[in-house]
Amino acid sequence: MKLSHITAGLQLHHTIDHNFHDLDIKGIADSSKAVKKDFVFIAIRGYNDDGHRHIGHAIENGATAVIGELQMDGLPVPYLRTENTRKALGIAAKNFYGDPASRKTMIGITGTNGKTTTSYLIRHLLEKNGISCSVMGTIRNIVNGHSIESPNTTPSSLILQQLLASSDDEAVVMEVSSHGLSQHRIEGVEFDICLFTNLQHEHLDYHGSMDSYFDAKKILFNQLKPGGTAIINIDDEWGEKLPLELREKGRHICSIGQHPSSHIRIRSMDKENSSAVLDDEEETILQSPIAGTHNIYNSLMAYASALGAGVKKEGMLAALQVFPGVEGRFERSEMPNGSVVIVDYAHTPDAIYHCLTTAKEAGARRVTHIYGFRGDRDTSKRMDILDVSSRLSDHYTLTTDDLNSSSSQEMESIYQDFNTRFGNDKGQIEMDRSQEGDWIIITGKGHEKYSHQFSLPTRSDKETIQYLADGHSSHKI
Known part of the structure; x- marks a missing residue:
């Protein structure tokens, strides 16, 4: 496809030199590592990196033209400047793949x-x-x-x-x-x-x-x-x-x-x-x-x-009437002792409210809620989630989710503060776990895999529940 066709609709700071209109383009890339011969490289300014730093590498890999946001001179290939390369990427990709x-x-x-x-x-x-x-x-x-x-x-x-x-x-x-x-x-x-x-x-x-x-x-x-x-x-x-x-x-x-x-x-x-x-x-x-x-x-x-x-x-x-359900969305497992375990992706106050309320409407005798907070993620919703869980569940266990860039010490300090504000009989650890008629609601991860290794050889909430239900461990729900 010709360069002029790929750039149709782009808001460029200058017109393409007529000599470059008919350049044959064989692909588009927004990573210099993905560039091949006769590709257009589009430099994206991201949150952790800036594609403009990798223009040289893209040209080495065969880029025939470059689209970027910064003023750059002296490149050995045509350089087309635009205000927003994220927008340019979408338009150029639409053109290249024929809308x-x-x-x-x-x-x-x-x-x-x-x-x-x-x-x-x-x-x-x-x-x-x-x-x-x-x-x-x-x-x-x-x-x-x-x-x-x-x-x-x-x-x-x-x-x-x-x-x-x-x-x-x-x-x-x-x-x-x-x-x-x-x-x-x-x-x-x-x-x-x-x-x-x-x-x-x-x-x-x-x-x-x-x-x-x-x-x-x-x-x-x-x-x-x-x-x-x-x-x-x-x-x-x-x-x-x-x-x-x-x-x-x-x-x-x-x-x-x-x-x-x-x-x-x-x-x-x-x-x-x-x-x-x-x-x-x-x-x-x-x-x-x-x-x-x-x-x-x-x-x-x-x-x-x-x-x-x-x-x-x-x-x-x-x-x-024959919808099979969705992975990680209110997925139900029956345990050998007659209790029910629900795995759900809910991780907002409203979603957790609906999840816990639905369990009660469906006949749960007692509701245990197990959930965690991810390190350095939207801290402003945590108190609302704690409030919903402490009001609607009969027992809750607050644990950690992925730590991300937070340390375990940071999360422990935060959780101590939570315990001071929300600590009650509902939040204490009980040795007599679930019984027949109890529902255990595990929210937060849903379909997602764990990013850390734990004591059990499982990689998701659903796998863990199945592992315990099959009697492979002395742990109990």
């Missing part, structure tokens, strides 16, 4: 909680009704029915365009994180349907405030295709604000929830049976295949999305 998103039904989901569950629900509804669907998100990417490791909820714009180009699926459903939005990872992609699930206390170590966090989430809706639809949970206080702004921009909105103005309105809910009656001419009964009020909303978001993608209502309601 594959334009040939698919693109569905993007943003929000604090529910993105993963909703994305898997949508894929299930589409595929059960004859529409093949890729998924890109937190657990893994699934393209053409094959699983691919997913290091980030939202991949870089270059990897995203590569995945889209490799997909033969008719639809693509993506989890779109606030980090991915603020870092322009979906630049160059337009969506047919965009979803807003909710906004809760999370990632404030990165965004600084809830308003800034909300501003990042809103970016997704700027990338709706003409005629695209925004599906918004307006029972959420931030979701209630979003339509006001989108209507001013002429966006088509489908609101969902119990609010009287909802386009798809929940007339009533049966929390115990995780079902809702929708206010339409037939009084549709929506039965969530996963327990919990929050999953009624996730199911309704998926229902509205599939409707928007052309699936018939009857086909969706039938498909919901």
